[in-house]
Amino acid sequence: MGLASILTLVVFAAPFFLSRSDGFDVLDPNGNITIKWDVMAGYGDKYDAKVWIFNYQLFRHIELPGWRLSFKWPEDEVIWNMQGAEATLQGNCSRFTGFRPHSCEKKPVLIDLLPAAPFKLRSANCCKGGVLSTHNQNPDTYGASFELTVGVGTTSDAVPFPIPDNFTLGVPGYTCSPPFNVTPSKYSEDSGRRWTQAISTWEVTCVYSQFRAWPTPRCCVSLSSFYDSTIVPCPKCSCNCQGLPGARCVNPGETPPILQLPHGTLQEPTPVVRCSQHMCPVRVHWHVKQSYREYWRAKLTITNMNFAKNYTQWNIVMQHPNLQNITQVFSFNYHPLNQHGTINDTGMFWGIQFYNDMLLQSGDYGNVQTEILLNKDPKMFTFSEGWAFPRKISFNGEQCVMPSLEDYPRLPKTSATTTAASTGDGLWIVTILVTLAIVSGL
Template sequence: MKMNPFYFVVQRSSHILFSFIFLCFLFSSISPSFGYDPLDPYGNITLKWDLLTSDTASNYVRVSMLNFQKYRHIEQPGWKLGWDWKGDEAIWNMLGAEATEQGNCSRFKGGQLPHCCERTPSIVDLLPGTPYNMQTTNCCKGGVLSSMIQDPSKYGSVFEMTVSSATKAGFNMPENFTIGVQGYTCGDAVPVAPSKYSLDGRRWTQALGTWNVTCMYSQFLASTTPKCCVSLSAFYNSTIVPCPKCSCSCQGLPGAKCLNSGETPSLLREIKDKNREPPSLVRCSEHMCPIWIHWHVKQSYTSYWRVKITVHNQNIVKNYSEWNLVALHPNLKSVVQVFSFNYEPLSQYEFINDTGMFWGIKFYNDMLLQEGAGGNVQTEMLLQKDPGMFTFREGWGFPRRILFNGDECVMPPPDQYPRLPNIGQHDAKFSIVAIFFSLLLMMLCA
């Protein structure tokens, strides 16, 4: 039977069309807000809601914000928790936190008015030094949450509140949670096993209900451009590899603000709001990054080698408090000593130990000051050479990845890494020169 060749063309085209539609559906089904970090696969911020008491008049709730991320923290101006009530709930009083707006409480007549009547309240942490009668345990840090490794004693924040509804008794968990920090997306509230509490370790009380809300970080949501870049150098090569051009932005592009050397920002233009992160204003450079990190292979000994790391703050209007840096390098499993920085291996996959976290020493260099003479911190690190894998060739002495405050930094292309001099070519040139002088000497002596 003779087949029409047009049939095969149509059939093949239909297969291609269906494949294209399937791929479009697949990519469209992947949420751009999803953030998975292979260096911290279980890292998240968890909001735990405990319903402690409930009656026909009111509900007493304890809310805990727990940062389960190894190296990503929340710095000033801190978190700002928000949600949507499902009904006409109002917050009557709070301990350990406060609502930024009271809202319209006209539906409540006479007597004391609620603390907040907003359907979408915005809750902020209290500041250090708050009177004791307004505090709860682990409150009052100004919204700052440390990471699990950097300061485990400050990774959580707790507040309590009394909530009631004018139309119905009982308690309904709110929805649409946000924490007011760029890059974080929160899921729905999930009921979990009720929390248990004890004052003396002998008698335990139990919450009437407990819900968890998980918030994940995505660098793509936090910023459309990178926030840091890396430059490289080594003692065995005179070449200094700079940050890639336009790593974070390009001069002349819309919205790319920078100041040349010697210029200062206008105080009237750069008004600082304590409740908002200051705008990024950097020194003009080819990379235009607020943070510039330099990795220098400094020295080589018989059994050890030394690295110097310098972090430069190019941001003119911002200090980085409790900063941290994460580096990935195969020789980090053999760190001997780190000078003037704290260091902790991450060991995210147990048997693989090629990633480490650096951060400043408290009251010494945990604050990375804004651009200027003091706008940098530096350390030196001593590593032991592993005879089975160590070499300076092909850029092995430089890191594979670097993150600053949890954000990926732009690395130079691998083919630009400083290389060892080619010894073979050097020896060949030396041999030719030696032969030439030998022949010249023989001719003079003849």
């Protein structure tokens, strides 16, 4: 391999390794979850705080079982009461007589209330079960907040409003910064005619690393086309290998275990997948379906092979050189992610609310699919050399394992001169066979 080839390989691979090990994602360089701690009022040995959690990531969301915010108090502070969230443990409050605090834990774990929580326990922007959507998918649910009254104890006289440290989100893959002081938040009252201000505001930023979240990938990609009868499967052992410790799977004809989490459970279940050569919980399939004179059509299918989980508010992020020429997307939402301001080759797909925004656990209905119509740009379009296939795909922000470039479907030798002027609906028999194979499972 020459020096030029090595440099090309390093440049191509660098974003992948950075996104996995350093928590940096080139497709979402500024993405983070921000925790904001507003000190609202102080009186005696207590103060009131309002805590916000905002998801500023473009395509990575917090799904069930939701966030579990934890931190460490500097001294012997306690939480007297809460609105909009609750501590999982009250802890040892034996030093108090009469009315006892909500939590005396040195390192409390706070969770969001469920949607059915009583009105007297609620606060604004609470009660989503810890779920935070992306702003693109649902701008109404990308943030959460709750209120608490902090007892500052007897050893915090020098710090009237002690702020906790060592924040964690309780979601795999996230690492949080120490709290830092920022400009106090302002709040609107009386329909915007009056503004009040927090006494002080502290922020914590949490960033995600797929490498820290999971020891192995969680999804893979398979490919097919109308001009080649070959179906390129997910690479073998993409996520695990059959027979290895912990590689539980269900063979055809076996009764899968009932492992779907009951509502309110706080731990994510270990995947139990349909037995396959790739052993991934999720498979994404891209099929080049048809070619017209000025357009071409592709089909995107997402299959949940995990018997232990439904995926709510799922999304797919894709890099493809022809996404800037999307004409129509059927039955999915689509939003371009042009982060670099030059080439619009990245986009985000997600389901339509109340229709296909939930990807059900493995079974007859455990898949969602769409077809995409794209315009043929005469300056760049070709079916040659695997150009019509995605360069990178992620599911719910998790980078999927792609097949090797040399395995991509190829044009027949007799069609090697196919260009942007390709016409016709030919090879429909191949398309039918490919579709049947996809439905039956690769």
